[in-house]
Amino acid sequence: MKKAPVIVLSCTLIMALATACSSVPEKPNIVFILADDMGHSDPGCYGAEILETPHIDALATDGLRFTSFYNTGRCWPTRTSLLSGFYPHQVLSDPMPGVDYMASDVQPVTSAWLPSLLRDQGYSTYHSGKWHIVRKIPRQSEISHSEVGFDRSYRTEDGRHLRPHHLWEDGIEISLPQPGEEYEASVAIVDHAIKYLKEHKKNRGNEPFFEYIAFIAPHFPLQAMQKDIDQYRDKFLMGWDEIRRLRTENRKELGFEVHPVNELEPERFAPWNLTPEELITQIDSADTGRAVPWDELSKEQQEFQATKMAIHAAMVSRMDREIGRYVEALKELGYFENTIIFFCSDNGSSTEIMNRADKHTIGAIPGSADTYLCLGPGWSSACNTPFRLHKTWVHEGGIATPLVIHWPRGIKDKNAFRNMPAHIIDIAPTMLELAGAEPGILNSRTEAPGISLVPILGEDLKSERPPIFFHHERKKALRHGDWKITTIEEDGPWELYDLSLDRGETNNLAEQNPEKLQELISLWEAQRNLIVKQVGALDLNDASIIQNNDPL
Numbered sequence: 025m026k027k028a029p030v031i032v033l034s035c036t037l038i039m040a041l042a043t044a045c046s047s048v049p050e051k052p053n054i055v056f057i058l059a060d061d062m063g064h065s066d067p068g069c070y071g072a073e074i075l076e077t078p079h080i081d082a083l084a085t086d087g088l089r090f091t092s093f094y095n096t097g098r099c100w101p102t103r104t105s106l107l108s109g110f111y112p113h114q115v116l117s118d119p120m121p122g123v124d125y126m127a128s129d130v131q132p133v134t135s136a137w138l139p140s141l142l143r144d145q146g147y148s149t150y151h152s153g154k155w156h157i158v159r160k161i162p163r164q165s166e167i168s169h170s171e172v173g174f175d176r177s178y179r180t181e182d183g184r185h186l187r188p189h190h191l192w193e194d195g196i197e198i199s200l201p202q203p204g205e206e207y208e209a210s211v212a213i214v215d216h217a218i219k220y221l222k223e224h225k226k227n228r229g230n231e232p233f234f235e236y237i238a239f240i241a242p243h244f245p246l247q248a249m250q251k252d253i254d255q256y257r258d259k260f261l262m263g264w265d266e267i268r269r270l271r272t273e274n275r276k277e278l279g280f281e282v283h284p285v286n287e288l289e290p291e292r293f294a295p296w297n298l299t300p301e302e303l304i305t306q307i308d309s310a311d312t313g314r315a316v317p318w319d320e321l322s323k324e325q326q327e328f329q330a331t332k333m334a335i336h337a338a339m340v341s342r343m344d345r346e347i348g349r350y351v352e353a354l355k356e357l358g359y360f361e362n363t364i365i366f367f368c369s370d371n372g373s374s375t376e377i378m379n380r381a382d383k384h385t386i387g388a389i390p391g392s393a394d395t396y397l398c399l400g401p402g403w404s405s406a407c408n409t410p411f412r413l414h415k416t417w418v419h420e421g422g423i424a425t426p427l428v429i430h431w432p433r434g435i436k437d438k439n440a441f442r443n444m445p446a447h448i449i450d451i452a453p454t455m456l457e458l459a460g461a462e463p464g465i466l467n468s469r470t471e472a473p474g475i476s477l478v479p480i481l482g483e484d485l486k487s488e489r490p491p492i493f494f495h496h497e498r499k500k501a502l503r504h505g506d507w508k509i510t511t512i513e514e515d516g517p518w519e520l521y522d523l524s525l526d527r528g529e530t531n532n533l534a535e536q537n538p539e540k541l542q543e544l545i546s547l548w549e550a551q552r553n554l555i556v557k558q559v560g561a562l563d564l565n566d567a568s569i570i571q572n573n574d575p576l
Contacts, residue, residue, distance in 0.1 A: 051146065051232040052434060053363040054455050055354075056106070057347060058236070059340075060099065060154060060243040061399075061415060062425075063373035063407025065271045066340050070426045071278065071409060073270040074259050075337040079348030080367060080428060085439050087365075087430030088481070091280065092445040092523075094503070095371050097415060097422040097496045100156045102370040102448055103238070107138045107157065107172065109452030109466040109474055111493060113555050117158050120495045122556035136468040138452045140173030142234045145459040150220040151177040153213040153238030174236075176223070178216035183240055184381065185209045185247040185339070186393035208249055210241050210339075214346040218353045225357045234455070237350065242339035244376065244398040245384075246391055252338035253391050260333040261326060263318030264406040267333075271409040279441065284530040286412040290314040292512075293401050294416060297377045306379045307397065308386070313377050315401035333403050335391040364431035364458065366451065372422045373407035374399060375414040412529045418494040418501035418510050419529055435481050442480050445503055447492045449474035470558040491544075493551040502548040509544040518545060 065071035069084035095102040101112035112118035139149040151174045179192040186207060191198050193216070201207040217237050224233050260267065268285065276282045293313055303311050310328035312321065321329065347367070354360040377398040388394035399407070404414045404421075411420035427446070429435070454477040456465055466472035473493070479485055494501035494510075501510035506524035511517065520534040520541045534541050 051459055052431060053232050053359050054142070054147070054234045054458065055350075055363055055365045056234075056236050056451065056455075057350075057365065057367045058103070058106070058153075058238045059343060059367070059369040060238075060240050061371060061374045062242055062340060062369040063404065063409070064369075064411055064421070064424050064426060065275065065409045066242075066373070066407050067344075067426055067428075069278065069428065071271040071275040071280070073267060073274055074256065076255075076341055077344040079344050079351060083347075083351075083365060083367060083430040084428045086432070087428060087435055088437060088440050088442050090427035090429070090442045090446060092443060092503075093368060093425055093427035094423045094445070094447045094492060094494075095369065095425050096448065097371050097418050097494065097499075099243075099370050100158055101496065103155070103157050105448045106451055107236075109136075109138060109449060109472045110470075111449060111473055111555060113495065114470065114473075114558055116559065118496060120498070120552070120555075122552075123559050136466055137172050138455065139234065139236075141452075141456055141461060141465055142459055143173050143175070145456070145461050146232060147459060148224055148228055148231065148233045149174045150217070150224070150233065150235045151179070151238070152217040152220065152235070153178070153180060154240045155179050155181055155238070176220050178213070178220075180209060180213070180240060182381065183243060183245070184393070185240065185245070186249075187382070206249075208342065210239055210343045210346045213237060213239060214350050217350055221353055221357055221359070225359075230358070232459070239343050239346075241343045242336050242399075244374065244378070245381070245395065246332055246335040246339065246397040246399065247393060247395065248335050248338035248342060248391050250389070250391070252342050253335055255341065256334035256337045258330065258334075260330040260337070263321075263326060264315075264329075264333075264402045265318045267406040268409045271406070275410065281527070283410060283525065283527045285410045285528045286530050288315040288317065288402070288405055289413070290316050290401075292375070292413060292417075294374075294376045294414075297375070298379060302379070303377060306386075307377075307384050311377075311397075311400070312402070313400060315375075315405050318402075329400075329402060331390050332397055332399060333406075335397065336399050336403065336407070338391070361432045362434075364429065364434060367426070367428040368448075369425040371415040372411070372417075372424065373404040373414060374416075375401035375404045376416075410528050413512070416497050416499075417512070418496055418499045419512065420523075420527055422496075423494060423501070424527075429481065431481070437483075440484070442484050444480055444485055444487075445489065445492060445505075446477055446480070447474065450477050454478055469562065491547045491551065493548065493555075495552070500548060502544055502551070504544055504547060507540060507544060509541065509548065520544070 067077045067080045069081040101118040104112045104117035108115050113120050113123045143149055182189050297313055303313050310324045354363055377400050379396050384396035385394040408421035411424050413419040413421040415422050453474045457476045457478050491502050491504040498514035499511050508521045508523050509518050519532045521529050
């Protein structure tokens with residue numbers, strides 16, 4: 025498929041994006057901040073009513089908000105797409121028919137991953153937080169046999185917010201917090217991110233850097249410091265129905281287009297969830313695994329569910345505070361004005377309810393390290409307002425994420441919206457263009473599918489882009505312009521939506537418009553066939569493809 029000509033850029037255009045100043049910086053510093061399982065309307069700048077995110081909101085107020093930015097619907101495929109610049113199926117990181125990512129223990133396209141390519145452009149590269157990529161570890165090292173390209177890396181992997189079991193720095197496992205020593209994952213992640221900033225200032229001065237900050241919040245288990253939970257104590261007793269209504273109204277006031285909102289779908293939940301019997305015996309008799317109307321719950325259930333949402337809100341707010349602390353460090357070190365900051369989530373809010381890892385201790389204080397609570401489909405529906413369904417689905421609730429971009433010296437627009445559809449595969453080409461790399465540098469093995477978003481930093485372009493492809497858990501989707509096709513079940517029937525009128529996916533037009541349906545199906549099949557062909561052409565015995573040395 026041809027890329028729209030508007031995507032072709034030059035250094036002149038990048039310079040034109042900068043605000044008037046005495047000298048135009050050659051290369052911006054680049055920071056990418058990724059939340060984990062955060063709903064589309066969880067930040068205040070995207071509609072949250074009680075949940076407070078002043079620092080993310082400030083970045084949006086002085087920058088850009090994307091209304092139609094997409095991830096892959098799941099943790100590790102999104103992270104793989106971010107750092108590789110490819111659909112996850114193209115690099116054996118998500119299975120689909122014809123592409124079995126378990127068929128080999130190697131990771132293609134390692135030599136062209138984003139951090140390595142940025143290092144080639146003179147950037148120092150740092151990572152702090154979650155990793156969760158199937159076959160890679162994040163440090164450039166002959167010992168680890170990794171060519172991803174991070175100079176420094178602090179890694180947490182096990183999803184424990186208050187009591188980690190394993191932590192690594194630069195590929196080496198490090199000591200854990202001692203008993204009685206306070207630990208909170210978002211705080212620790214930003215501690216290390218700031219540490220690398222200060223080291224960079226000392227050793228590299230004003231040379232450019234790329235820092236990837238990957239929070240594990242607010243992914244389950246719901247765990248937070250008690251002082252953070254207390255901020256939201258009893259504030260969600262109004263229930264998820266009212267929160268959905270309030271967020272819809274808030275979005276209207278913020279300037280978002282208002283579309284019909286789907287009803288709750290109690291029959292939709294992750295198939296691997298605890299059964300109702302397991303839920304009430306292993307977690308709490310007041311828990312529920314169904315997104316039923318709030319007034320159908322007992323008072324005990326409402327109180328328990330409100331507590332869960334308070335913990336979720338505490339986790340998001342803590343992440344926001346740490347983002348604020350990081351931004352202050354950028355300012356103190358003199359980096360803020362020429363740093364472009366991206367913020368988004370790896371997928372929508374999650375309907376998953378599980379009991380794993382350290383397991384849940386019945387009777388423990390909710391949100392403590394001894395608990396293993398999950399948000400569940402009722403609150404997930406609220407967090408994903410106004411969209412339908414959840415993480416792992418390729419309806420809007422699973423794949424639509426906030427994207428905030430902030431760059432004082434490079435973006436003239438303030439508090440502006442960008443409406444052109446975009447995807448996580450677009451981030452790598454965007455960063456590489458900002459860094460001054462040659463166009464097409466990602467295409468060392470096969471053509472990368474993303475586009476550069478640099479033109480959109482300057483204006484809200486209306487031009488058409490190549491279709492955006494989705495496939496996860498045998499659920500399929502494709503967005504092309506204002507139109508989208510998707511399936512709700514594994515290999516289920518296609519649905520068709522006009523997203524210019526119906527982002528909530530409430531009115532399936534498949535029967536009314538069979539021509540448009542078939543047009544989009546043909547585009548989806550063409551992209552699927554191209555990916556299968558590309559993967560089939562990879563030489564998985566190529567010595568330059570790094571073997572799997574990740575102990576996870």
